[in-house]
Amino acid sequence: MPHEIAVIPGDGIGQEVTPAAVDVLEALNVGFEFVYGEAGDETEAKMGVALPEKTRELADGADATLFGAAGETAADVILPLRSIVGAFANVRPARTYPGLDAVQPGTDLVFIRENTEGVYAGIENEITDGVRTLTRVVTEDACEQIAEYGFEYARQSGFDDVTIAHKANVMRETDGLFLEVARGVGDDRGAEYETALMDALAMHLVAHPEDYGVVICPNLAGDVLSDLAAGLVGGLGLLPSANVGEENALFEPVHGSAPDIAGEGIANPAAMILSAGMLLDHLGYTGEAARVRNAVESVLAEGPHTPDLGGNASTQDVTEAIVDRLE
Ligand code: ATP
Numbered sequence: 001m002p003h004e005i006a007v008i009p010g011d012g013i014g015q016e017v018t019p020a021a022v023d024v025l026e027a028l029n030v031g032f033e034f035v036y037g038e039a040g041d042e043t044e045a046k047m048g049v050a051l052p053e054k055t056r057e058l059a060d061g062a063d064a065t066l067f068g069a070a071g072e073t074a075a076d077v078i079l080p081l082r083s084i085v086g087a088f089a090n091v092r093p094a095r096t097y098p099g100l101d102a103v104q105p106g107t108d109l110v111f112i113r114e115n116t117e118g119v120y121a122g123i124e125n126e127i128t129d130g131v132r133t134l135t136r137v138v139t140e141d142a143c144e145q146i147a148e149y150g151f152e153y154a155r156q157s158g159f160d161d162v163t164i165a166h167k168a169n170v171m172r173e174t175d176g177l178f179l180e181v182a183r184g185v186g187d188d189r190g191a192e193y194e195t196a197l198m199d200a201l202a203m204h205l206v207a208h209p210e211d212y213g214v215v216i217c218p219n220l221a222g223d224v225l226s227d228l229a230a231g232l233v234g235g236l237g238l239l240p241s242a243n244v245g246e247e248n249a250l251f252e253p254v255h256g257s258a259p260d261i262a263g264e265g266i267a268n269p270a271a272m273i274l275s276a277g278m279l280l281d282h283l284g285y286t287g288e289a290a291r292v293r294n295a296v297e298s299v300l301a302e303g304p305h306t307p308d309l310g311g312n313a314s315t316q317d318v319t320e321a322i323v324d325r326l327e
Helices: 012-029 041-047 051-059 074-082 138-157 172-188 200-208 219-233 271-282 286-302 317-322
Strands: 006-008 033-036 064-067 089-095 108-114 123-126 131-134 162-166 194-197 214-217 241-242 249-253
Touching: 006 012, 006 051, 006 172, 012 064, 012 317, 033 214, 033 219, 041 123, 041 162, 051 074, 074 249, 089 219, 108 138, 108 219, 108 286, 138 162, 138 172, 162 172, 172 214, 194 200, 200 219, 214 219, 241 271, 241 317, 271 286, 271 317, 286 317
Parallel strands: 006 033, 006 064, 064 249, 108 214, 162 194, 162 214
Antiparallel strands: 089 108, 089 241, 123 131, 241 249
8 A cells, every 4th residue: 555645735835845845755756645635824715714624634544744834824724733643743853964054064953842732732811901821731741752752763863962941940830840751751761861941052052053962842942942943054944844643744844834935936945855855754765765865965065056045046946956866
């Protein structure tokens, strides 16, 4: 049976970079069956709902999902999609590539972000006029699951440095639990790790990213710190991500729908194609995943480059160059 891949391009440049990733997957001839779903702003305008039932079912039934981006409706699309695939871990690698200008060459980080709770649990209230509250949810089970995943990821990927990010000096109960449980997991495994206050960590990541490897984070911290790392390595067009569940997973670029450049055909497809590489790894096609990474690396080193990297190539030019270099 071929693996079934749900493809949800969504809005803006999602419509441009998702076909690029499918082109690369098709060129590998692994025999995936692609099934397409609609979601996002345009879908809401047309159908009255940003994530139709049919698209939910596709993501639920597929072996893995490739998702592009959603615009204004992002929270109504990506949060339920992550929950449909049961994703508890958001894996966000950020590394520099030879030949590209980066604020910090020598960056090689992977953020392992808790993906189900924290301030993104969606519990907000207007108490009275001018007063609104947000409930932050942190559970022992979710902390344990993300910490186990993070330490195991570091072990399997050969990272020596593991950092647990937190702000337990202020959020004593919630981040206190996150820190306590993550430390317990590290200690039980006999693993080496350090802990870091997330604000101080932000500063150190900018100054000395080479001191860090795998960073295990609560939900919001992982979102913010991984975008910060995007700035260090050359922009959002380079960062892929995986949303990993027990049995299912969804792969998407860290960037959004980029309305400022949507429709111009100049979006950098690297983040989306690298996300497809993570999908290949996840489904066990490790050789093909390495071919994708090498081809992307080669094009990033030698060009052609899209405007975000200082070039004038189109999404199509870069995609064709990557396909040509799939050895
Ligand atoms: P959204 O609300 O959908 O997240 P946004 O504009 O707030 O949209 P991004 O889409 O992540 O956030 O874009 C942030 C900036 O990075 C924009 O200037 C955008 O053009 C640029 N950018 C993001 N992704 C890419 C890409 N793949 N190629 C080139 N530039 C990109």
